[in-house]
Amino acid sequence: MEDLSDYRKSYEKSQLLENNIPEDPMNLFHRWFYETEEQGNIEEVNAMTVSTIGLDGFPKSRVVLLKKFNEEGFIFYTNYNSEKGKAINNNPNVCLSFFWHSMERQVIIKGIAEKANPVISDNYFESRPDGSKLGAIVSPQSQVIESREFLDKKLKELENEFQSKPIPRPDYWGGFLVRPVEVEFWQGRPNRLHDRIRYHLQDDYFWKIERLAP
Ligand SMILES: Cc1cc2nc3c(=O)[nH]c(=O)nc-3n(C[C@H](O)[C@H](O)[C@H](O)COP(=O)(O)O)c2cc1C
Secondary structure: OOOOOOOOOOOOOOOOOHHHOOOOHHHHHHHHHHHHHHHOOOOOOOEEEEEEEOOOOOEEEEEEEEEEEOOOOEEEEEEOOOHHHHHHHHOOEEEEEEEEHHHOEEEEEEEEEEEOOHHHHHHHHHHOOHHHHHHHHHOOOOOOOOOHHHHHHHHHHHHHHOOOOOOOOOOOEEEEEEEEEEEEEEEOOHHHOOEEEEEEEEOOOEEEEEEOOO
């Protein structure tokens, strides 16, 4: 049995106080995101965990890349027929989370996912390198495949087919927009007395702000 009870770290870098936060959580997310990008020395600051409730009734979490955020919410791209795509189709309630460890910060977002506007997905797909475009077409994401060769062979075939043709976005691949209903910001503090500020959406437009015990 490995005993990890001595793994211990004190969090001392920052604080999160009510007198220094905006009324809208997207503004605080924006502030934290760019502070992390500038000071966090983190390679993929936009990597986040998406949790869904699956068709089998189990929650499942996996990492995806956040590709856009604005006042509407958060957008990531994926295969709509993947396990997460089917889960969202059945139950759009999802959770996104970020752990920016060098900043001693965590953000947890509960929200409702919907397919992004197709124009947004088209524009993003178009901006990707050809190899990534073909990869999205080649991979029946989350399905069982017989071998690695299956992917390599299909990629070769598509490279030939699309040698001098534009590569269209497949309709089973695109963005999900997650509209937040609750956003919690966690800032590590000494003695395990961390700061937790939760924004909860009321009546579709007003954000109620509360402090939670750590
Ligand atoms: C750093 C990182 C970034 C990833 N980005 C994405 C992404 O943007 N979209 C995506 O569909 N999968 C991404 N993945 C793969 C997912 O974690 C996951 O394996 C895949 O989406 C299939 O998940 P599912 O079977 O639960 O639907 C990423 C994985 C890692 C580790």
